[in-house]
Amino acid sequence: MVLTLAFRNLVHDRMRLVVTLVGIMFSVVLVAVQLGLYFGAQTMIVNTIDQTDADLWVMPRGTKSFVDSSPLRGREKHAALSTPGIAEVAELVVVAIEWRKPEGGGTPIVLLGIEPSGIGLQPWNIISGNAADLTTPDGVAVDKSYLDDLGVKKVGDIAQIENQKVRVVAITEKIRSFTTMPYVFMTLSQARRYLNAPHHFSSYLLLRVAKGQDIEAVRQRLIDRMDEVDVLTTREFRDRTLNQWLFATGAGYALIIGAVLGLIVGTVIVAQTLYASTKDHLNEFATLRALGSTTRYIMSVILGQAIFSAVIGYIIAMFIVVAVVKASADSAMPIIMTAPLAVGLLGLTVLMCALSAVSAIAKVTRIDPAMVFGR
Amino acid sequence: MSSKVILQAERVVKIVGQGAGQVRALKGVNVGLRTGELTLLMGPSGSGKTTLLSILGCILSATEGEVKIAGKTTRGLGAEGLADLRRKHVGFIFQSYNLFPTLTAEENVRLSLDVSGIRGREASKRAREALEKVGLSHRLNAYPKTMSGGEKQRVAVARAVAGSPSVVLADEPTAALDSENGQAVMALLAEIARDRSRAVLAVTHDPRTLPFAGRIIRIEDGRIVGDERSSLAAIHVPVKSQKGKSRAHA
Numbered sequence A: 001m002v003l004t005l006a007f008r009n010l011v012h013d014r015m016r017l018v019v020t021l022v023g024i025m026f027s028v029v030l031v032a033v034q035l036g037l038y039f040g041a042q043t044m045i046v047n048t049i050d051q052t053d054a055d056l057w058v059m060p061r062g063t064k065s066f067v068d069s070s071p072l073r074g075r076e077k078h079a080a081l082s083t084p085g086i087a088e089v090a091e092l093v094v095v096a097i098e099w100r101k102p103e104g105g106g107t108p109i110v111l112l113g114i115e116p117s118g119i120g121l122q123p124w125n126i127i128s129g130n131a132a133d134l135t136t137p138d139g140v141a142v143d144k145s146y147l148d149d150l151g152v153k154k155v156g157d158i159a160q161i162e163n164q165k166v167r168v169v170a171i172t173e174k175i176r177s178f179t180t181m182p183y184v185f186m187t188l189s190q191a192r193r194y195l196n197a198p199h200h201f202s203s204y205l206l207l208r209v210a211k212g213q214d215i216e217a218v219r220q221r222l223i224d225r226m227d228e229v230d231v232l233t234t235r236e237f238r239d240r241t242l243n244q245w246l247f248a249t250g251a252g253y254a255l256i257i258g259a260v261l262g263l264i265v266g267t268v269i270v271a272q273t274l275y276a277s278t279k280d281h282l283n284e285f286a287t288l289r290a291l292g293s294t295t296r297y298i299m300s301v302i303l304g305q306a307i308f309s310a311v312i313g314y315i316i317a318m319f320i321v322v323a324v325v326k327a328s329a330d331s332a333m334p335i336i337m338t339a340p341l342a343v344g345l346l347g348l349t350v351l352m353c354a355l356s357a358v359s360a361i362a363k364v365t366r367i368d369p370a371m372v373f374g375r
Numbered sequence B: 001m002s003s004k005v006i007l008q009a010e011r012v013v014k015i016v017g018q019g020a021g022q023v024r025a026l027k028g029v030n031v032g033l034r035t036g037e038l039t040l041l042m043g044p045s046g047s048g049k050t051t052l053l054s055i056l057g058c059i060l061s062a063t064e065g066e067v068k069i070a071g072k073t074t075r076g077l078g079a080e081g082l083a084d085l086r087r088k089h090v091g092f093i094f095q096s097y098n099l100f101p102t103l104t105a106e107e108n109v110r111l112s113l114d115v116s117g118i119r120g121r122e123a124s125k126r127a128r129e130a131l132e133k134v135g136l137s138h139r140l141n142a143y144p145k146t147m148s149g150g151e152k153q154r155v156a157v158a159r160a161v162a163g164s165p166s167v168v169l170a171d172e173p174t175a176a177l178d179s180e181n182g183q184a185v186m187a188l189l190a191e192i193a194r195d196r197s198r199a200v201l202a203v204t205h206d207p208r209t210l211p212f213a214g215r216i217i218r219i220e221d222g223r224i225v226g227d228e229r230s231s232l233a234a235i236h237v238p239v240k241s242q243k244g245k246s247r248a249h250a
Helices: A002-012 A014-050 A076-081 A131-135 A144-150 A188-194 A215-225 A234-248 A251-280 A282-290 A295-328 A339-365 B049-056 B079-089 B105-115 B120-133 B149-162 B179-193 B207-212
Strands: A056-060 A086-100 A106-114 A126-129 A139-143 A158-161 A164-172 A183-187 A204-209 A229-233 B005-016 B023-034 B038-042 B064-069 B090-093 B167-171 B199-203 B215-220 B223-229 B237-240 B246-249
Touching: A002 A014, A002 A295, A002 B105, A014 A234, A014 A251, A014 A295, A014 A339, A056 A215, A056 A234, A076 A086, A076 A204, A076 A215, A086 A188, A106 A144, A106 A188, A126 A131, A131 A139, A131 A164, A131 A183, A139 A144, A144 A164, A164 A183, A183 A188, A204 A215, A215 A229, A229 A234, A234 A251, A251 A282, A251 A295, A251 A339, A282 A295, A282 A339, A295 A339, B005 B049, B005 B199, B023 B049, B023 B064, B023 B199, B023 B223, B038 B049, B038 B179, B038 B207, B049 B064, B049 B167, B049 B199, B079 B090, B090 B149, B105 B120, B105 B149, B120 B149, B149 B167, B149 B179, B167 B179, B179 B199, B179 B207
Parallel strands: A106 A183, A139 A164, B038 B199, B038 B215, B090 B167, B167 B199
Antiparallel strands: A056 A204, A056 A229, A086 A106, A086 A158, A086 A204, A126 A164, A139 A183, A158 A164, B005 B023, B005 B064, B215 B223, B237 B246
């Protein structure tokens, strides 16, 4: 009967229910978009790091993030190879450079010079062409979402890097950079050639530790053998990169604050309507109290109303969220909505509505059941 | 089953208000309600009727004195303790019915059972039986807004007795009803009182209720000023059943 009474009280005043649901809907959509953007940004910022199979990363000391790279000194690879406990080493070049479009004009890109096999970074989500063709002279892989920016349309199209011809041999999907500069994949050796860099030029060393070896001990050995470098685990480098983009720049705070504001707005709207509804039904709650119901029973009715509101509002909101997520899929800032995030959002909505019920509950716990007499 | 005192109030004093506005609403009231009896509590406005009803019904605590209901004292009980006693031993009937407008007749009765922890089929069975007893088995799914005042009060009576309380307390049960419906409700209360395990007390101004009473207590200025057995209570009062037949209540 608690749920029956809660539901009937809720739908009794249709206008108030609509206001409540609109409030919850806006709140859920706002929070979902902000959190979706946050997680979307997070994915974009570290997608390249997550795609590698390395245990440790070696980089110039003070490197702040994946794209904020500078060259290593050049002796690090040999030092790493001679360090006990290292099973595999891969080099990676990350350089910001100019891309010249075939029909004129240029745009800055992040050139990723990769080793075509092993633990290093490889292009993924290939939707056209073949990653193996990167080893052919001038071969590059670009992402579908940047085709317009790069002035190319399909596999086989020609452009230039450093006044040298490049040819699109593979097109990927959903490999976006958090900056405005598209990633362009090229083999390590060709990247060095295009950059006119020495044969040992690289931005990062990616290391795989031999089975059974303690990563921390191997890291210490590497630090002892190298100067002016940071040796980070993949997790540490991921966190450092995320921290730089999301928090040092304030972008992440903005998104989180937006989500918190959404929650506050939703809480206030639901609290107001629940309080007004409780006031309208105060005599009924007093009657319940006179009939001998416990405070807990009455609280359950109000919480029931709050949770019904939360679930209905959430379901409506999720239709909008799904539409927004689909619309943003190919945009520069895709919004991510995963099953765990959707479940978390439902929990957050229920929590928000339950918190909103506090003022209404405070009101009914002060009810004097004697008010039922003499009306 | 023999009649026994099921509710006992001894030297009950109730002081309401604070400071200069303090009022002694009850000034040492002694009253005992016996099972199998319909008692009327009568008195002028401001005499303390409702205050006494609230204390007997465990809604208010006495400032001094003691109330025992089914052998259990209310002394020292907090709000939840009093609610527990109400739930187990008291059924209320209110002047304005106090039905839940969003619930049907059956759901209104089931709600009071739900509060007492009686749920599911058992609650449904008891609610239907209680509504049948008050002649409303054809109105189980009716909402209060579609019922007459008499029907609403009969639902309230069904709600009050569905949980088989030791005491039924009614606050001006006929005040909002016309003569015919008022008589029908009083006849129901008289019938309920005939159950020898239960006492019924009705606060009233309505002289038309007198023929139904087994006992009349008069209160004035916070004191009991009269307590008499009524010889009129044996009158037969017809109650319309749902099928239009009349039942005699002796």
